[in-house]
Amino acid sequence: MRPQLKQNRPEEAFRINHRIRVPEVRVIDEDGEQLGIMSTYDAIRKAEEKGLELVEVSPKAQPPVCKIMDYGKFKYERAKQEKVKRQNATQISMKEVKFRPKTDDHDLDFKIRNIKKFLEEGDKIRVVVSFRGREIVHPEFGFQLLESILKDLGDGVDVEQKPTHEGRAVSMLLAPVAKLKVKKPETVRPEEEARPLP
Template sequence: MSTYNYKKETTIKTTFNRNNRRDLGPRINNKILAKNIQVISETGVNLGVMPTAQALQMAIDADMDLVEINANNIPPIAKIMNYGKYKYEQKKKISEARKNQKTNELKEVWIKPFIEENDLKIKMKKVFEFLNEGDKVKISVMTKGSKRVLAIGARSGATTNLFERVIQIIGDKGTIESKSKPDERTRSIIIAPAK
């Protein structure tokens, strides 16, 4: 025998709250709530305080939009402008700013403590590519591993010698920003591009 579970339907009443409205940009044309506004013409001339209906009619006659620029001012400030063109120009400015903005990243290159000379040249070539792009480079030396390798590396000072070779190869193409503490298992240096 099958049973059916009757669930009680519930309805949720929602109310519109002006304070919680999403910010969709400035109010334009008929969406302006103030009765009187201070109007600025499309050329930037202050036309003074006037009723919103009169300012809206002026915008319609000029084949433009009435855009509320500062709603917090008393009376609010509105400008007569082509809102579509204004939005397009703002979007274009933001896009250009993003294009021109270069984010510098921290790139990391791992090196073994007993690296061969040719392998080191290849790693350093990659480091120079990152520095030429304007990025900082963290060169890390793998000191963890079997106890025998650590003992040999600690006695011979392999990581210290390796860092000295790396610094010598970099020369004036980069500046050392920081070094890791000698007691850490993974040792590293951070190199910034030369200015």
């Protein structure tokens, strides 16, 4: 029989309880109250009396700072926060919409509707006008088309990169405009409006 290899357990992000190897620590209780410096043994015992763990939250401090807490709940909340961060980091995607200098009106309208849809979903869009053959001798047609597209999009767009000519294409980078919260005007109740002046 082959000897079974022991699987290494992943290390905890924080040292807890008897994994804390220093003689004394600065302790914060579960309500955020400073308990001061005490021996690590006493701090662990205090945490265990409450059915909680002693967690080293600032190991480089002198002495290290530890907090009494429910470590399982703490890890769960951290995992949720990390998940939200990852979602926010990947939420904004880049789309690309391509045009030709002589795109017909129907195709133009269809693609502009798609751009508006992408902007509403929070995506960035690279709008590209590609040239073929001798079309490249008139790059101004590409600039004119991009300007026309911008006019059709109206105010709901932010131009992150102005139209530029590179190789056989003219392109620009668009992003959605951040929506501002409009404060509603205060309404006056009818009884207040009719109240006579003193």
